[in-house]
Amino acid sequence: MDTLYIVIPAYNEEENIEKIINDWYPVVEKIGKDSKLVIIDDGSKDNTLKVMKSCSKTRSQLEIMTKKNGGHGATLLFGYHYALKKGADYVFQTDSDGQTVPEEFWPFWKERKNYDMIVGERKKRGDGLSRIFVTKILKLVIRMCFHIKVKDANTPYRLMEGGVLKKEIGLIPKDFFLTNVLINVIYTKHKRRVKYIPITFKPRQGGTNSIHFKKIVKIGIQSLKDFKELNAKI
Numbered sequence: 001m002d003t004l005y006i007v008i009p010a011y012n013e014e015e016n017i018e019k020i021i022n023d024w025y026p027v028v029e030k031i032g033k034d035s036k037l038v039i040i041d042d043g044s045k046d047n048t049l050k051v052m053k054s055c056s057k058t059r060s061q062l063e064i065m066t067k068k069n070g071g072h073g074a075t076l077l078f079g080y081h082y083a084l085k086k087g088a089d090y091v092f093q094t095d096s097d098g099q100t101v102p103e104e105f106w107p108f109w110k111e112r113k114n115y116d117m118i119v120g121e122r123k124k125r126g127d128g129l130s131r132i133f134v135t136k137i138l139k140l141v142i143r144m145c146f147h148i149k150v151k152d153a154n155t156p157y158r159l160m161e162g163g164v165l166k167k168e169i170g171l172i173p174k175d176f177f178l179t180n181v182l183i184n185v186i187y188t189k190h191k192r193r194v195k196y197i198p199i200t201f202k203p204r205q206g207g208t209n210s211i212h213f214k215k216i217v218k219i220g221i222q223s224l225k226d227f228k229e230l231n232a233k234i
Contacts, residue, residue: 002112004035005088007079009072010096011042014051021055021062023102024094028061031109037062040079041094043069073179078080080169080179088162093180095156097204099127104199108159114143116164116192119159119184120199127203138181145227146234148188151196153181164192171234178223182230189234 006024010017021037028035039062040048049066056062066079076093083091090112094100100120108118125132138153158180168186172179186193 002089004090005083006037007093008039009075012048013096039068042075073177073222074175076179092159099202101200115195118159118195120155121152121196123198126200
């Protein structure tokens with residue numbers, strides 16, 4: 001039986017995190033007792049970790065981890081490495097803001113044997129025009145730097161086969177902020193089997209986004225520099 005590790009980063013999500021656990025925990029329960037829901041607290045300053053620990057008391061397949069704050073990409077890398085170390089056959093990632101729908105996971109799972117990675121494509125988005133604009137610019141930057149096309153580079157909804165992820169993850173620099181973007185680039189450049197499936201993408205369900213527009217611009221400028229260097233290594 002295939003094992004699934006769902007990796008979810010969390011930072012200052014005390015308003016959302018219990019619902020996220022309630023929504024996603026049934027997925028690992030249904031797949032099997034060796035599958036895990038792994039939530040990583042990225043040094044939250046609120047009660048996120050406290051709520052997570054309380055939820056874990058009655059859920060044996062929920063694994064709670066905490067680390068020094070390092071950002072979204074670094075937290076994802078931490079979670080991916082942990083899942084692979086534990087021997088996960090498949091690693092799925094989503095975020096802790098409630099924008100994605102657990103029920104839409106099952107078509108991904110059904111197709112898992114046919115692809116190395118299945119990515120959710122956000123056809124209709126509820127997260128605002130500024131975020132949509134950033135996504136379009138990101139696609140353009142990827143095309144300029146890596147000479148490839150990707151449909152949706154940074155979707156927090158992806159299922160990855162463990163063996164392939166283990167082979168490719170070493171190309172991602174430690175603490176790299178746009179980890180999922182680089183995974184899409186690596187898989188596309190290496191001609192891995194990638195499929196995109198349309199998903200629902202709702203507005204943030206509670207709390208505030210820690211990444212504001214000014215920070216996005218700063219990250220974008222740095223990423224452009226990083227992408228140019230990484231292109232020669234990938």
